[in-house]
Amino acid sequence: xxxxxxxxxxxxxxxxxxxxxxxxxxxxxxxxxxxxxxxxxxxxxxxxxxxxxxxxxxxxxxxxxxxxxxxxxxxxxxxxxxxxxxxxxxxxxxxxxxxxxxxxxxxxxxxxxxxxxxxxxxxxxxxxxxxxxxxxxxxxxxxxxxxxxxxxxxxxxxxxxxxxxxxxxxxxxxxxxxxxxxxxxxxxxxxxxxxxxxxxxxxxxxxxxxxxxxxxxxxxxxxxxxxxxxxxxxxxxxxxxxxxxxxxxxxxxxxxxxx
Numbered sequence: 001x002x003x004x005x006x007x008x009x010x011x012x013x014x015x016x017x018x019x020x021x022x023x024x025x026x027x028x029x030x031x032x033x034x035x036x037x038x039x040x041x042x043x044x045x046x047x048x049x050x051x052x053x054x055x056x057x058x059x060x061x062x063x064x065x066x067x068x069x070x071x072x073x074x075x076x077x078x079x080x081x082x083x084x085x086x087x088x089x090x091x092x093x094x095x096x097x098x099x100x101x102x103x104x105x106x107x108x109x110x111x112x113x114x115x116x117x118x119x120x121x122x123x124x125x126x127x128x129x130x131x132x133x134x135x136x137x138x139x140x141x142x143x144x145x146x147x148x149x150x151x152x153x154x155x156x157x158x159x160x161x162x163x164x165x166x167x168x169x170x171x172x173x174x175x176x177x178x179x180x181x182x183x184x185x186x187x188x189x190x191x192x193x194x195x196x197x198x199x200x201x202x203x204x205x206x207x208x209x210x211x212x213x214x215x216x217x218x219x220x221x222x223x224x225x226x227x228x229x230x231x232x233x234x235x236x237x238x239x240x241x242x243x244x245x246x247x248x249x250x251x252x253x254x255x256x257x258x259x
Contacts, residue, residue: 006104007104009109012104012105012106012109012113013109013112013113014113015103015105015109015113016100016105016109016110016112016114016116016117017113017116017117017120019100020113020117021117024121032124035074035078035124035125035128035129036128036131036132038074038129039070039129039132040132042070043063043066043070043132043133043136043138046066046193050062057194058195060224063138064138064139065195066192066193067133067138067139067144067223068147068219068220068222069190069191069192069193069216069219069220070129070133070192071126071129071130071133071144071150071151071219072126072147072150072151072154072212072215072216072219073187073190073192073216074122074128074129074151075121075122075123075125075126075150075151075152075154075155075158075215076122076154076183076211076212076215077125077183078118078121078122078125078155079118079119079154079155079157079159079162080158080159080178080179080183081179082117082118082121082159082162083114083115083118083158083159083163083166084162084165084166084175084178085172085175087114087162087163087166088166088175089172091257092172097110097257101257107250107254107257107258108250111163111246111249111250111253114159114163115159115163115242115246115249116156118156118158118159118162119152119153119156119159120152120155121155122153122154122155122156122159123148123149123151124148124151125151125155126147126148126151126152126154127148130144130147130148139223143222143223143224144222144223146222147219147222147223150215150218150219150222153238153242154212154215154238156242157215157238157242157245158211160242160244160245160249161211161241161245162178163245163246163249163253164245164248164249164252165178167248167249167252167255167256168252186210186211186212187212189203189210190207190210190212190213191213191216191217191220192212196213211238211241213234214233214234214235214237215234217231217234218231218234218235
């Protein structure tokens with residue numbers, strides 16, 4: 001007898017993830033090579049260059065202060081581009097979602113699959129940066145072994161935020177406002193290049209609301225093996241961001257793709 005049982009929830013999420021993985025790996029060299037080159041450029045341009053003038057920051061050598069931010073920042077950027085430009089193109093130009101919704105997949109499956117894929121890319125990009133800094137002996141390997149997993153959750157968090165934004169826009173050019181006005185400045189005000197305690201108190205309070213701050217703080221704590229109770233707040237921030245923005249993204253895309 002034919003088995004008409006629909007695919008499981010996990011299988012449907014995996015099918016979305018697998019589809020994106022196959023598209024990404026179709027041009028594996030051109031897609032996979034830049035994540036390993038970008039940290040070299042950043043280390044040379046910021047760490048090695050600026051490091052000659054700043055020997056120590058926040059009690060550690062400047063290059064070691066810089067690395068935790070460099071590990072998670074690429075997860076933010078790749079998830080953002082994937083779930084803004086990538087999602088919009090699949091939605092409006094390629095009409096990929098129309099065909100996918102013709103299968104047993106639901107909008108919930110599509111969006112959750114997108115989030116998992118963006119998280120996977122975030123983990124890969126974080127791993128790429130970690131590989132480069134370990135090869136050059138910049139940091140001790142045992143302190144950073146679990147940091148790519150923070151890259152996964154960082155990617156998932158920024159994916160949900162980007163998907164929520166993308167659900168509202170009508171033209172792809174509007175994404176530039178999001179990238180230029182929100183994502184790019186965040187790199188400089190999230191404790192990546194300098195500690196937040198150097199900022200004025202009013203700006204520091206605003207910086208605490210930025211998503212990247214919490215990922216950087218967790219990785220830096222892992223790197224120094226210096227864990228404090230407030231890190232639970234950073235973990236909670238990431239979990240709540242993924243949950244809340246993920247919920248709104250699903251609801252918005254249901255309205256946009258079905259209603």
